[in-house]
């Protein structure tokens with residue numbers, strides 16, 4: 001995957017073109033000491049600004065401000081509309097989409113102090129990242145969310161166990177987000193196989209899903225894992241930083 005780190009842009013002419021067949025994955029710091037944070041706050045709509053104070057933790061508040069503000073800035077760059085005036089709709093199960101232009105797909109994910117937002121002109125998308133961290137209820141989570149063959153793969157290498165758990169987790173979440181189901185479809189109803197080369201969807205119960213989905217793990221910071229699910233074969237993935 002190409003990895004293009006793009007500095008914050010100042011005018012629309014500098015904004016990267018999203019060509020057909022490309023997927024842009026933007027990495028955003030959600031730390032409120034990051035230089036762009038004030039711009040993210042300024043990009044929020046009135047409705048979003050009024051929600052900010054309802055978040056109890058500072059961390060959740062910062063993640064919300066940065067990810068929604070960055071999403072508005074990026075939609076603004078791709079569509080040529082002022083960030084505050086960008087219109088974002090929600091499908092019935094919560095998946096956000098552009099109300100301004102139907103030919104632009106996107107999806108976002110937050111974890112730790114990072115957000116990622118993926119964009120495409122011709123591929124439906126789901127994206128998920130997780131910061132790998134100690135989980136006191138890891139055993140229970142493995143048994144609740146994974147099938148027996150997945151559990152076998154996760155448990156085969158004790159030193160890889162946590163990483164494999166989070167890799168599978170992001171694969172399932174990104175798929176659930178690509179199809180727009182979110183948490184309404186229990187993850188144990190989806191079965192994947194995984195090795196170092198490829199990820200394959202083996203079976204899914206509870207939805208009539210006909211798409212031929214593709215799964216790509218991408219690297220961000222060392223203690224993170226991330227997976228993108230997309231439906232257009234041969235898409236070129238490019239990573240960028242806001």
Ligand SMILES: CC(C)(COP(=O)(O)OP(=O)(O)OC[C@H]1O[C@@H](n2cnc3c(N)ncnc32)[C@H](O)[C@@H]1OP(=O)(O)O)[C@@H](O)C(=O)NCCC(=O)NCCS
Pocket residue numbers: 064067093094095096107108109110111126127128129145168169170172173176177178179180181182183184187
């Ligand atoms: C959306 C969901 C799938 C992921 O949420 P999450 O991992 O906690 O959070 P992320 O930051 O990765 O994603 C949240 C973003 O996804 C997007 N989203 C929300 N609903 C969505 C849906 N139905 N489909 C696609 N994207 C959705 C939104 O942009 C949301 O951020 P916002 O509400 O601030 O705009 C959520 O339904 C969920 O809570 N899933 C957990 C279910 C589970 O048990 N998973 C185990 C997998 S092994």
